[in-house]
Amino acid sequence: MAINWFKYSAPTTFYGLAGKLIPYFAWAAAILFVIGLYIGFFVAPTDAVQSEAYRIMFIHVPASILSMFIYLVMAGYAALGLIFKTRLSAMMAQALAPTGALFAFISLWTGALWGKPMWGAWWVWDARLTSELILLFLYLGFIALQASIEDSRRADKAGALLAIVGSVNVPIIYFSVKWWNTLHQGSTIKFSGTSMHIAMQQAMLAMLIACWLYAIAVTLARVRSIILEREANTTWVNELPEMKVQS
Amino acid sequence: MSWADFFAMNGYAFYVWGSYGAALLVFAIEIVMVRHRRKVTLRELRLMRDEMGEMEQGKRYDA
Amino acid sequence: MLEVGNLACSRGDHRLFSGLSFSLHAGQIMQVQGANGSGKTSLLRTLCGFITPDEGGISWNGKPVGELGEDYYAELLYIGHLNAIKDELNALENLQMSAGLAGYTVTEQQAVAALKRMGLQRREHLPVRVLSQGQRRRVALARLLISDAHLWILDEPLTALDVGAVGLMQELIGEHLSKDGMVIFTTHQPLQVAGVQTRELVLS
Amino acid sequence: MNKLSLFGLLSLVIRRDLLLAMRRRADVLTTLVFFVMVVSLFPLGVGPEPEMLRKMASGVVWVAALLASMLSLPRMFSADYLDGTLEQMLLAPQSLTALVLGKIVAHWMLSGLPLVLIAPVLGLQFDMSAQALGMLVLALLLGTPILSMIGAVGAALTLGLRGGGVLVSLLVLPLCIPVLIFGAGAVEAVTSGMSAVSNLSLLAAFMLFALVFTPFVAAQALRISME
Structure with a gap:
């Protein structure tokens, strides 16, 4: 059976679909958070070298992975919007940016709190930390550019171009920072064991999926507001049940 | 292992709970902001619609 | 020949015009009229390719201007507000x-x-x-x-001009039309070119 | 009436921008004075020990060059935007990409090249060796065009926006980090007795990469901003 993707790429249809999907993603995320935290704190054993501090990993690593993943998804949506002129793609890119930036922030914050007991410093100019910081800057640039353009069509296109340029540049930045760091011989402490305990893997996986589902739920909720703002004064918006209540 | 031991995190309590607390706070703030944005958007849309409706009614009385 | 079919254009969320169709042949002149904010400038800028129309298309000698690209620009002269x-x-x-x-x-x-x-x-x-x-x-x-250039697109060309200069402009446009040129313009002042019927396009 | 070749257009745009800058020299001088001042302030902030100054010289010069080039970026297209010339440029029957390339070259000659030329003098303030000074000039020669090229994209995207000046720095600075790393790295390699070839070739590769893509991207950004 062929699925009519264009049907779901219309903001009208997507608004309703997103509204139905949000609770599922939100509840699944909540349940997985509980499972992940339970395994992470009660099942996974204490690490020989890092003691209990390593448990920061269960939030730090998923946040880092998602911050990068969301940037790629955002750039992908932006490119789709630019090439095929689908309005919804641009709205999705706009909705993803704040969540991505927050994950980058969580990654940096937890990284600092993990670094202090392990490396003895809140911040070291480690390649990964530095790249994450630059990623946060890229997110902030994208958000600031979109926020300062009044006309939504220009904001979409300009933001898309910036996101694409950024994503082309990200590998170069990452490589250059890594290379710079190895020249500087930054402090690096590797994990004690080469192989992670199975419970640690499970906890990490659960937390990663939980964060991912959470990101989807929040983005969908945000994109619904964006759709409403963009489609103000259309009949279908005015006929929505949530518009019935008198102000 | 007692609850006290659990919360002490073998001396790393500040770092571990600082991380998870911050993450929780960020998530909470984001959820509140997304909900707030929806509320504000809907309120503005209703105001706009009501204003448009009054304008149209005004026209009808004029005619 | 400039052909415009079913053109629609909006600024922000505001729809300026839609379903606009006309064609302009060699030796013809057309004045775009309408109140402030009716989209006169936007129409001219759309014809220049600055603005992508929401719907509809513009073609030059039977080919869409998007495909012609720089070949179209070689035929076009635009003088805007600035x-x-x-x-x-x-x-x-x-x-x-x-x-x-x-x-x-x-x-x-x-x-x-x-x-x-x-x-x-x-x-x-x-x-x-x-x-x-x-x-x-x-x-x-x-x-x-x-x-x-064959096609002149003039947005308020008479702004700040004195009577003598307006007369000169009428002369210039007349010469251009007699050489099979085309003109599409907006103005708030009267502009009559001797011996040529000025077509009118009203935006509401 | 003679048609203008692509190269003719390129040289016309460059000549035009240089002529305009010559009639308003203040803009060019501001960038240069800013660069000299920022570099000269560092010793006052960190102390006059020659050992430390030598060590941080290349980094300081590079960061100052980065900031100075940000200062002149908002002006890259805004004057033409405000008086309507940019509209005419978009209607040029030649490729807009070539035109943008011309503007990038002119911008580099006015804001990048002066920095390259004055950098050795500033390097002497930091007690840099002759070898290091030579490498600094070479690295700046390769690196500053990249700043103008990436900057052109940022300047085109923020054209006519409120607070465009600050915004353009926010967008462009993170993208320029590789230039900073390779550029400062080349000088540092020379001072520590290593070969700077890898740094320089990476810088050159990055410049060629930017040369191929950024004029086109900036041209697209201009079309978006003019809508």
């Missing part, structure tokens, strides 16, 4: 630079002759900074004399 002249340069330099940006070179004699026709003799070497608004507009309009 004069596109530099305060730091003199009238002659301005005219030569404008020609260069439009893809061709003009000799000094040609440029001086064009400026003279526009009533700017002996002012060629003055910095544009010291000229009056009307004289600056004449420097901008001198581009009409040195270009061989």
